[in-house]
Amino acid sequence: MPWLIPYTLAQRYWALTVPAWETPYLHYLPEWFGPNNRAAIDSYYLGGASVPWSLWWTPLAAWLSFFLALVLCPLCLIVLLRRQWISHERLSFPIAQIPLETVVEAESPSPGARLRTDSAFRIGLLITFGIGFINKLSTLVPAIPAIPMTGIVLKEAEQAGILAGLGRVELVLLPWVVVIAYLIPKDLSFSCWFFWLFQVAMVMAAISFGATPETPAGWYTSDFPAVHHQGGGAVLALTAWAFWSARRHLRHCLRIAFTRRGGEASPAEVWIYRAAIIGFLLTFTYMVLFCVVAGTRPGIAIAMVGLIVTYYVMWARLRAETGLGFLAFPFRVDELLVAPFGNRILRDPEVVMLFNLRWAYFPGFGDSSEVTTGNGIDGLKIADSARIGLGKLLPVMLFGFVISMVVVTYVVLTGMYHYGFQQSGFINSGWLGPQLSFIRTRILEMLVDRTGLDLNGIVAMALGAVTALGLGLLRFRFWWWPFHPIGYLASTCWGMQTTWIPFFVGWLAKVVVVRFGGLRLYRRTLPLAIGLMVGDFLSQGFWLVVSLLTKGHV
Secondary structure, eight states, X not given: OTTHHHHHHHHHHHHHTSOGGGHHHHTTSOGGGSGGGHHHHHHHHHOOSOOOHHHHHHHHHHHHHHHHHHHHHXXXXXXXXXXXXXXXXXXXXXXXXXXXXXXXXOOTTSOSEEEOOOHHHHXXXXXXXXXXXXXXXXXXXXXXXXXXXXXEEEEOOOSSSGGGGTOOEEEOOOHHHHHHHHHSOHHHHHHHHHHHHHHHHHHHHHHHTTOOOOOGGGOOSSSTTOHHHHHHHHHHHHHHHHHHHTHHHHHHHHHHHHSSOOTTOOHHHHHHHHHHHHHHHHHHHHHHHHHHHTTOOXXXXXXXXHHHHHHHHHHHHHHHHHSOTTSOOSSOHHHHHHTTTOGGGSOHHXXXXXXHTGGGTSSOXXXXXXXXXXXXXXXXXXXXXXXXXXXXXXXXXXXXXHHHHHHHHHHHHHHHHHHOGGGSSTTTSTTHHHHHHHHHHHHHHHHHOOOOOXXXXXXXXXXXXXXXXXXXXXXXHOTTOOOOHHHHHHXXXXXXXXXXXXXXXXXXXXXXXXXXXXXXXXXXXXXXHHHHHHHHHHHHHHHHHHHHHTTTOO
16 A cells, blocks of 8 residues: 555556657656646655645545455455354464464453463564574674574575476475474375475476576466466366355355344344445446546456455465465456457557556555455454454444554655655565556557467466366365365465465475374464464564664664
């Protein structure tokens, strides 16, 4: 959210400075960003001015209302699906387990809750907090030796030969990722690292047959093995599977909300389901109309919005089942819409609108709005375990989101007009600057160069969908089946090239503990694992506070 405004505005600003041959882009820009308001745009970038609020009210009302609908729409679906995921399928919710296990119920005569005080939890917390503290301190005082957790290169990347598909192998022992792998079912953690190595093997096979050397994480073409295309098909298939599995529960929700056959449902539950269904329909319709007003045909608008909401729900499911919501989307919405059939299916205004919405679906590992859906499903799980009614929780969540949206918008605009976007560091830090350049270039390419059907892409996406569904069916048919479809999906995501080793370590630790100590020993080690994750997060939070207090000098 803090970069939504500069991200959107920068596209227009860069378009106003392009050479004359690139004017097709300018033709589709809103009038507000035209030359008449050039001074307001220049001040945003150069700083030293006050915010021209009179010019901002209309675009703010439009984009923030879309942003609010974008968050509420998948959240309504999550509210409908929560009982299916929490009670019926009993997903593991590894992220939600952290606060649930950190706070325990106090014994009488003082009922309530308190922090854990057992020794295993304290030991785990002190270990990771101490490691994080020392490693950060070593960057400030080089004489203090660091405790290496990352950066240990096991194998350098090769530029030629089949081993180039393996890329650079680096030992990354992120404690919180190891703990996630320890908390989730063994077949899930096993599948995550196994299928990553399987993708590496396929890439090596392609290289041996003459393909350009590349790693699975960077294999963006539709040529075999088309890793990211497989992931796009898997996302669609697993989303359809999730809704199909929940079909009886969703019918039950409809009966409760709109008929008198709701059984023992309380009035609060009737109200919640009814509000969720109506809220989903209203927000989805509003986003579609928003795109239509911007020049998009209704069918394309439904596809754009539907794919974004599909990804949000799937990533909430991924987080609830594996904690892997921090991985990037395997095949983004713009690619999923264009790659199979080419960009010739899109008119010029639709191309511009598709990339104007890129902030909503890229990259996906916690920097897009899908994080609100992931946090929402974890919040619903925590509320369910703590027996907190949704009638109390949901209004507070909505109020907090609206307040944060208003405050952040005000802070970003006033800060940018005061200091200037060029001096803020947004352009030169992280991925925002390169993405702004990519968007401008990509829009112009698609406006000038129209592409057609990509048969390889269609086959790869179909293969990914069939593989994911086949793994799911085999898992339900045979109790001993060791492969999980979510692990296959995770293997196609950018990020698994660094997290597969922590997942292997967490899986191996759980196998050893369960093999030699059974479930009893595993339960006894859970406080230690929770402490390791909490200590890791506390260390990161501690240094963030220090950086804030020292204005970034530490």
